[in-house]
Amino acid sequence: MAPSTNKYYQLDPEAWKLLEESIFYYQGKPVGTVAAHDPELDALNYDQCFFRDFVSSALVFLMEGKPEIVRNFLVETLKMQSHEKYMDCFEPGEGLMPASFKVVHDGDEEVLVADFGEHAIARVPPIDSCMWWLILLRAYEKATGDVELARQPDFQAGIKLILDLCLVHRFSMYPTMLVPDGAFMIDRRMGVYEHPLEIQVLFYASMIAARELLLPEGNGEEYINKVNSRLGALKYHVRNYYWIDFQRLSEIYRYKGEEFGKEVANKFNIYAEAIPHWLTEWLPENGGYLAGNLGPGRMDFRFFALGNLMAILSSLASEAESQSIMNLFAHRWEDLIGQMPVKICYPALEGEEWRMITGCDPKNRAWSYHNGGNWPVLLWLFAAAAEKTGRVELAQQAIAVAKQRLIQDKYPEYYDGKNGRLIGKEARLYQTWSIAGLIAAKQFIDHPDHLKLITFDEISDSPGCRL
């Protein structure tokens, strides 16, 4: 692509140059960005374009007035959507979007090759890909005003196929989505199976996006109705049962167990003994957050940044809750931002818990990688959430913390240690979403009107909610 003449390019030519170098082409057209460009490490699958990684780059391109690559990405990846596949006893459900893809040269021919998780370490299913795809399609429409793309019949069919996959009846009692471990950014065993917050929030935002993008013609209205009723139930469920603040904690502390019937306080049979010791001291009076997971007899009290920040952006968290989440960041700055924004989850699993829950995963030792590492990509979500809640000073502080080090350290993938002081043990350098995350964060702060690409208004309570 032609180098940008825009203000950001002038301000941050190095970051822009790196971002542009990460772009790859298919039949002469830019279609995606590689995950990392580390000259010192074997690429493994980091030479591929991951859907979730591309979101940061795509937002930057959209904000810069360069939507072509995002459009090409949406068009080409739609063609990859799973219809019927069977690979090595691995069968991605119809509608699933791949985790990543790359261009392979077969003689003179170029072929796009997708990975649905059948090559991924531990064969994890990329459930978040189809959700990010919908969110990105909506962002593209908001940025360009081009409503025609999503209205094309193949796009309408693709949206419906995703909804078929996400809304199918499963053996689950809740409106949340039941998923296996490692189904999103944390794509390793980390005790994030069942109903992890991040998937629920992405599910919520992507359903709102689908509702905006679907035409009522044909059976579109039917899909819109189904989405409406699920959205209402999901919002009710997450707001009522995932939320933790001091008052809620006090209630859980005095819960009775073994309650049977409809009108009970302790619906999920959570025992007070399950409240971790760190939490009672850690939670400030004016702070709160959405729990990491909720299932039968199980509340994961860990704080997960992406789910909470995206809950603010999608208005799944109420305005008051959003303020409380930002208060928590302000109050626990050292823990959640530290020397490199943002801590992916807090606290880390240690000792026996680490052994049991991660299966002794050395890459996910305490305070490393997914297990309490700090990830620069999360900076754009933090900046956008701070801007949305009127807490711009927090975003500015976080950007100031990140900027100098990121450039100096060559944009690592993640940082280690309780406060994120060390470059991640196995982190790649020149990680594209770390580069794009910093540029996007600055863009959101300087041009708050761009927030519309990734924020959602509060939905009205749906009459379809049957809870």
Ligand code: GLC
């Ligand atoms: C790691 C991360 C995953 C990311 C991929 C490429 O596997 O866990 O979230 O998409 O690297 O950067």
